[in-house]
Amino acid sequence: MVRASSRTLPHSGSASKIVPSAEERPIPGRSSLRVRGSNKWQDHAERKRNTTAGVVGSESLTVWPTDADPGVVESFSSPTSLLRDRSDRPYRVLIADREPGHVDRLVEALRAARVAPVVCDDPARASSLISSGTFDVIVVDLYAPGYAGHDLLTRVRDRHAGPRVIVCTAMDDLDTAVACMRQGAVDYIRKPCDPGAVVASALQAAERRLLELERSDLRELMRRSKHALMIALEARDGYTIRHCVNVAFLARRFAEYIHAPEETIEAIDSVGELHDVGKIGIEDAILNKSGPYTESEYEAMRFHPQIGLEIIDPLGAFPEEGALVIAHHERWDGRGYPAGLRGNAIPLVARITAVADVFDACTTVRPYRTAMPVTRALQIIEGGAGGSFDPELARAFGPFFVSQFGENGARYDGALARHRYRRHSAP
DSSP: OOOOOOOSSSSSOOOOOSSOOOSSOOTTTOOOOOOOOOOOOGGTTSSOOOOOOOEEEHHHHHHHHSSSSSHHHHTTTTTOOOOHHHSSSEEEEEEOOOOHHHHHHHHHHHHHHEEEEEOOHHHHHHHHHHHTOOOSEEEETSSSSTTHHHHHHHHHTTTOOOEEEEEEEEEHHHHHHHHHHHHOSSSESSSSSHHHHHHHHHHHHHHHHHHHHEEEEHHHHHHHHHHHHHHHHHOOOHHHHHHHHHHHHHHHHHHTTOOOOTHHHHHHHHHGGGGTTTGGGGHHHHHOOSSSSOOOHHHHHHTTTEEEEEEEOSSOOHHHHHHHHHHTOEEEEEEEESSOOGGGGGGGGHHHHHHHHHHHHTTSTTTTTTOOOOHHHHHHHHTBBBBTHHHHHHHHHHHHHHHOGGGGGTTTHHHHHHHEEEEEEEE
């Protein structure tokens, strides 16, 4: 894996880093560069029931053997949802290669593993099939006659949740292999190769793609549920929903400022506005109390992160989103709740949210106190470095806030108002 230097906070002072650069973090869905040679694919042989293989020529799609179920031909011709068909069809592998002996051996090995291979000997047709979304995995030779392997890689990379690409070529060149992996290939296998190595890689890649599609569907379900949850939360407590919107807005801007990982920013976008959704499960008498909590009331209120986690991520499918909801009241010194996590054991997304959470709480009017001036709230955040907050984040928040919203936060209220307007205006 190619590594690059780590990013530092974009402000003067210490050069210590908060998060690694995008280049330095492992790339999800990318296997390491290797030459494969195992036969472990046999363990997967009973996963899929259909053993049909197809051959695609420049004129039409022909299925081999000829007595295959006609339904398989139809399914190859149009995009299909992996989630709907997981139990109904085998994985589909497109072989974009023109080397007869190699292709024959590969087809035989894939069929033995209950995978449905389709061989395409026409580069233009292969490009069209890739765009159809029909295939789970593509095995391509970069330098097969008529094929522009790098162009195929680019086409696949530009597709959301597209097929995974395995490069199988006689080119024994490290620079080429690295370039392919950077373009999105999940494996680079040198010819001549053991077909079993290709099958093992294809099965792993297809399973990974399926899991990513399932996560995508669950994320879409979360997005559609978000509006209903926010309406429910607003019905319980108008302050909480306004607070959640403010915190999500501030946390996202702060995460961008410190160059947080993309998955952290995505989690804030997804559930930042629901970080206190667990308060739906707190009694009205506690939730709407106008004065300080008693000890027993405070203990009850401390339970809202667990309730929120059960609402947002009951299956544990979204660890980053779940971490934001469950851990945004943890403290750097280990005195937070619910788990008493300490230091870097607290996920970054929760540490970012914690700073934004406290800042908004300080600068918002409550029944039992007036709003603090921005300058005082910033002092509280900086003073909490190493206690309540990640010291690097706490020291970065002041420069961030001034750079984004001006001295004394002169532009903050206007930025919040515009954000709320855009939210309500969005379809």
